[in-house]
Every structure is written in C-alpha cells, then in structure tokens.
Amino acid sequence: VQENAEFQFTARAWRRLTYETDWNAADVAAFRQGIAPLAEAGKLGAVLLQMPSGFRYTRENQEHFLRLRRALSGLSLVAEFRHASWMAEEALALLID
Secondary structure, three states: OOOOOOOOEEEEOOHHHHHOOOOOHHHHHHHHHHHHHHHHOOOEEEEEEEOOOOOOOOHHHHHHHHHHHHHOOOOOEEEEOOOHHHHOHHHHHHHHO
8 A cells, every 4th residue: 555645545443343332532542543543644535433223313413423523633533423313304314413
C-alpha cells in the first residue's frame, strides 16, 4: 500500500466500544492510540462502528451510539446497524443529523 497513494484502511472500532456500554475515556484513548499509526501515515480512511445484531433502536441504544460518536469525534465514522429497527424514519433522521 505504500506505493498506492490513494489506498486507505477502514479500521473496525474495538468491540469494547460498540458491544459494551460501560467503556470509558481510557478505553477510547487506547483505541485511538491503536489506530494512530494509520492516521499519522494518512492511511486511515474511516472507522467502522459495527453494532451488534441485537442492537435495536431504543432510547438507551440511541444514547450509547451518540456517546460513542462524540467520543470518536474528529474521525471519519461509518456505522453498520444490523437490526431493522434502525430503518425507522426517526432513527434515520438521527443518523443524518
């Protein structure tokens, strides 16, 4: 990839951040430290937030997702929601916002 200036990696967010709700600032710092070499080399395209298949669109999960999004601010984020409830108009409006 060194010879391909356009190549970028997508890093999957640590499962601790996406599957668990009791993560803290130290966990976020550890994840950021882990992807720092990609970012510093200009090779980090995006960070994938792959949410669990049972991650329904609920108030609690909405808050978890927004908290995670704020904690990872400054990174290009993409999300994979595998539960159909995230296709509701209200959920899509939240994601677009």
